[in-house]
Amino acid sequence: xxxxxxxxxxxxxxxxxxxxxxxxxxxxxxxxxxxxxxxxxxxxxxxxxxxxxxxxxxxxxxxxxxxxxxxxxxxxxxxxxxxxxxxxxxxxxxxxxxxxxxxxxxxxxxxxxxxxxxxxxxxxxxxxxxxxxxxxxxxxxxxxxxxxxxxxxxx
Amino acid sequence: xxxxxxxxxxxxxxxxxxxxxxxxxxxxxxxxxxxxxxxxxxxxxxxxxxxxxxxxxxxxxxxxxxxxxxxxxxxxxxxxxxxxxxxxxxxxxxxxxxxxxxxxxxxxxxxxxxxxxxxxxxxxxxxxxxxxxxxxxxxxxxxxxxxxxxxxxxxxxxxxxxxxxxxxxxxxx
Numbered sequence: 647x648x649x650x651x652x653x654x655x656x657x658x659x660x661x662x663x664x665x666x667x668x669x670x671x672x673x674x675x676x677x678x679x680x681x682x683x684x685x686x687x688x689x690x691x692x693x694x695x696x697x698x699x700x701x702x703x704x705x706x707x708x709x710x711x712x713x714x715x716x717x718x719x720x721x722x723x724x725x726x727x728x729x730x731x732x733x734x735x736x737x738x739x740x741x742x743x744x745x746x747x748x749x750x751x752x753x754x755x756x757x758x759x760x761x762x763x764x765x766x767x768x769x770x771x772x773x774x775x776x777x778x779x780x781x782x783x784x785x786x787x788x789x790x791x792x793x794x795x796x797x798x799x800x801x
Numbered sequence: 802x803x804x805x806x807x808x809x810x811x812x813x814x815x816x817x818x819x820x821x822x823x824x825x826x827x828x829x830x831x832x833x834x835x836x837x838x839x840x841x842x843x844x845x846x847x848x849x850x851x852x853x854x855x856x857x858x859x860x861x862x863x864x865x866x867x868x869x870x871x872x873x874x875x876x877x878x879x880x881x882x883x884x885x886x887x888x889x890x891x892x893x894x895x896x897x898x899x900x901x902x903x904x905x906x907x908x909x910x911x912x913x914x915x916x917x918x919x920x921x922x923x924x925x926x927x928x929x930x931x932x933x934x935x936x937x938x939x940x941x942x943x944x945x946x947x948x949x950x951x952x953x954x955x956x957x958x959x960x961x962x963x964x965x966x967x968x969x970x971x972x973x974x
Contacts, residue, residue: 650843650844650845650846650852651856671841673841677839677841680838680839681839681840683835683839684832684835684836684838684839684840684870685836685839685869685870686870687869689903701902702970709905710904710905710906710907710908711866711869711905711908712840714866714869714907714908715840715842715864715865715866715869716840718840718842718864718865718866719840719842719844719864721865722842722844722864722865723844727846727856727857727858728857730912731865731912732911732912733909733910733911733912734865734909734910735907735908735909735910735962736907736908736909737906737907737964738904738905738906738907781907783907
């Protein structure tokens, strides 16, 4: 878990192909119940094993939206207080199960300036203990730029 | 065996692009804290006003996917949201035929403004795409919904896209 506020990353620190700090979550059955309560998503496949199996699932599964929330934290922890998450998303391709580690990871795919903003595109995903990408996704974030801050100070 | 008929009716297809009724909800500080705890995100920007006041945000904000919680928090009169908690808010009229099993296929978000306690957010959803896949195990209907969120000042705060999958298992012979 990072300390808050996290150390600020600047656009100049980023290079294409670099991996951002990994966030490992460990959802338990209780996490899924908490998420059901907080989000209002009371689909039984997330907390009732009998009913989940009746729907031909191997057991209760992690909410896709909870994985999406974890990926949100991966990004907000990385961009810090002076960066902004512009957009991101993920597809819930593979099921994840409680009590497994769920790693949230991201790779920088593009770094560019657009409309006066310093942007970074990433490939993001959740990864199960077998190393499979269960929720592949993408993100675009804006980061503060040392160059731009220095220019503002001089101006 | 008869040719497989499309499960997507003209009536369902006519829903594409039609905006649902706006739904409004008040963002509550306690609900934000509850949600941040549930996603096990200890960032004090979601819970600690004294910390948040000294950040560029100037106060507590909601986590990015908090909108996900607002759709369910507001089951208005006649709403079937609580009974069918799949995907982001969508108009029931364009829903898939009964008998299927719902699965969440994915979510995407675009953010324009932070959301703060006390904000009144209005969400308007529409179905933007409807697809059908026939596989060996049965049919699947794939619905993509877009939701636009604005605040009490009429500012666009976020857009969300959700994909919901409904599977119809073919009976084993």
